Amino acid sequence: MILGLETSCDETAVALVTPEGDVRANVVASQAELHARYGGVVPEVASRRHLELVGPVLAEALAEADATLEDVATVAVTRGPGLIGALLVGLSAAKALAWSRRLPLVPVDHLHGHVASLYLRPEPLDPPFLCLLASGGHTLLLDVQDRTGHRVVGTTLDDAAGEAFDKGARLLGLGYPGGAALDRAARDGDPAAHAFPVARVPGFDFSFSGLKTALLYAVRDLPADELERRRADLAASYQHAIVRALVERTLAAAEALGAERIAVVGGVAANSELRSALPQATLAPLALCTDNAAMIASAARYAAPIPFPEYLALDAYATAA
Numbered sequence: 001m002i003l004g005l006e007t008s009c010d011e012t013a014v015a016l017v018t019p020e021g022d023v024r025a026n027v028v029a030s031q032a033e034l035h036a037r038y039g040g041v042v043p044e045v046a047s048r049r050h051l052e053l054v055g056p057v058l059a060e061a062l063a064e065a066d067a068t069l070e071d072v073a074t075v076a077v078t079r080g081p082g083l084i085g086a087l088l089v090g091l092s093a094a095k096a097l098a099w100s101r102r103l104p105l106v107p108v109d110h111l112h113g114h115v116a117s118l119y120l121r122p123e124p125l126d127p128p129f130l131c132l133l134a135s136g137g138h139t140l141l142l143d144v145q146d147r148t149g150h151r152v153v154g155t156t157l158d159d160a161a162g163e164a165f166d167k168g169a170r171l172l173g174l175g176y177p178g179g180a181a182l183d184r185a186a187r188d189g190d191p192a193a194h195a196f197p198v199a200r201v202p203g204f205d206f207s208f209s210g211l212k213t214a215l216l217y218a219v220r221d222l223p224a225d226e227l228e229r230r231r232a233d234l235a236a237s238y239q240h241a242i243v244r245a246l247v248e249r250t251l252a253a254a255e256a257l258g259a260e261r262i263a264v265v266g267g268v269a270a271n272s273e274l275r276s277a278l279p280q281a282t283l284a285p286l287a288l289c290t291d292n293a294a295m296i297a298s299a300a301r302y303a304a305p306i307p308f309p310e311y312l313a314l315d316a317y318a319t320a321a
């Protein structure tokens with residue numbers, strides 16, 4: 001089996017996946033509660049927590065798969081992009097595990113990992129397809145021709161879609177991380193109550209900073225009781241603007257590239273309005289939308305492993321190459 005580790009942000013995750021793509025264990029320990037009081041992820045706090053959690057999460061994953069380290073043939077780990085201290089905890093743990101049994105190691109790009117969440121059983125997707133990757137750190141349109149990689153067709157010029165959700169949720173007093181909370185609040189609201197702008201930048205790129213500012217202007221002079229009264233409408237209208245931007249650009253890119261299939265991955269792919277707005281698209285299963293290690297192990301199935309001991313000096317990277 002392939003043992004996957006993911007520690008790029010605030011989820012400590014370990015998974016066991018077979019070479020055929022069956023997920024035997026997929027354990028994710030979220031640190032969200034720990035960071036909530038700061039209103040965002042504190043990198044130093046995240047690194048220390050990964051250090052405490054990586055051992056227990058590994059033990060839980062092995063137990064869930066009814067396996068031992070004897071059953072592991074390859075170790076896969078996220079190398080970047082992400083928080084550098086957090087990444088180094090996972091990378092060091094992966095090196096130690098691989099080194100102790102003289103196993104090969106596969107370093108995985110986190111974004112490629114999100115795409116590879118589509119290659120797992122029971123319903124693996126075959127390239128070619130156009131992939132919308134919308135997460136807390138990235139908003140990308142990717143042309144995927146085979147399972148080894150992708151070509152970037154569009155990106156965000158400022159905030160990522162998940163970041164727009166999180167900042168909007170914060171302005172609406174919905175706590176951190178706010179994407180899922182805003183999604184829930186929007187269910188009781190009217191998406192047409194407020195006309196928020198959808199930026200139309202050239203090409204297939206995205207921009208969400210103007211939208212965030214529009215929400216700020218809409219809420220900053222509202223008394224607390226009035227904000228309370230309008231929260232659902234504001235959430236629904238704001239979410240609608242984000243989803244519209246994502247859907248419009250994705251459909252335009254699919255048409256321009258002649259892509260017959262569309263897929264959506266990343267944390268924002270869990271959004272209920274986005275999921276119903278693209279009925280023709282393949283959506284990553286809910287459990288594989290937000291950060292996890294099964295997607296990292298999945299990506300490793302299509303990369304050449306680095307033999308022992310060549311990977312011992314491997315470094316992590318914070319930003320996409």
Ligand code: KG4
Nearest residue numbers: 135136137162179180267268270271290291
């Ligand atoms: O992929 P992910 O777990 O981490 C990154 O690689 O960034 O994505 C996390 C992002 C957060 O911004 C979170 O608010 C957002 O995904 N998210 C959602 C929903 N669930 C998570 N955004 C909108 N609606 C949701 N239901």
Ligand code: ZN
Nearest residue numbers: 114135290291
């Ligand atoms: Zn991610």
